[in-house]
């Protein structure tokens with residue numbers, strides 16, 4: 001019974017093949033070449049678009065609480081002047097440019113795509129849009145008004161550090177302690193330790209929540225050990241800057257490390 005079916009199928013396949021052969025012979029060769037051409041072009045186009053999607057990214061995200069100095073830093077990087085930045089941003093600032101400080105350098109430099117994401121809590125979700133093509137994230141911290149904001153800053157940073165796309169792609173993060181031109185600014189080591197402490201507290205409270213609720217996508221650090229940035233899968237470094245007096249060399253170094261000229 002099964003053999004009969006197989007035989008029947010064979011005959012049918014043979015027939016289809018014969019029909020196809022006849023059809024191909026009937027079609028004028030020019031039409032045939034055109035069809036093959038279209039198919040090859042489609043495959044080629046598909047491969048090229050895939051390649052372009054995977055090109056090395058050149059986007060640097062400026063994130064951090066409102067008032068930390070992101071917009072001033074954005075303007076300094078682009079124009080070398082802080083003509084904006086005293087009002088709270090309502091939209092992301094976005095631009096692709098050669099860093100102002102590198103304008104005088106000779107040779108070919110790769111432009112950087114910088115996005116300044118507003119720190120207002122309702123606008124932070126914009127961050128997600130840029131994550132797929134990001135080369136590095138800069139988390140700007142106000143080093144002067146740090147203590148009163150450390151809890152809020154840690155919460156925002158915790159959310160970034162536990163995002164699946166950030167962890168999986170091992171996106172490097174720079175904690176940029178801004179406003180060091182002021183004598184009352186805290187040191188970067190103090191800020192790092194304080195953020196680690198706050199994140200450690202958050203970790204225990206949020207893991208308790210996560211079993212009941214949908215919480216963050218990844219758990220941070222090593223269970224049973226106090227949290228330290230060195231435990232993160234992605235590289236987290238700390239640096240100092242002043243957007244006001246254009247002391248941005250450590251930030252520019254970070255950018256050049258991850259967006260190569």
Ligand SMILES: Nc1nc2c(ncn2[C@@H]2O[C@H](COP(=O)(O)OP(=O)(O)OP(=O)(O)O)[C@@H](O)[C@H]2O)c(=O)[nH]1
Pocket residue numbers: 064065066067068069070071072073084085086087088089090117118119120178179180181182241242243244245
């Ligand atoms: N002393 C000093 N003040 C700074 C520095 N950077 C920024 N500021 C001041 O901090 C305030 C906030 O700066 P912005 O750049 O607008 O802050 P932002 O992070 O863009 O804030 P949002 O747009 O609300 O997210 C401004 O009044 C700046 O003048 C700095 O390096 N030193």
Ligand SMILES: [Mg+2]
Pocket residue numbers: 070071072085087088089116118119
């Ligand atoms: Mg701003």
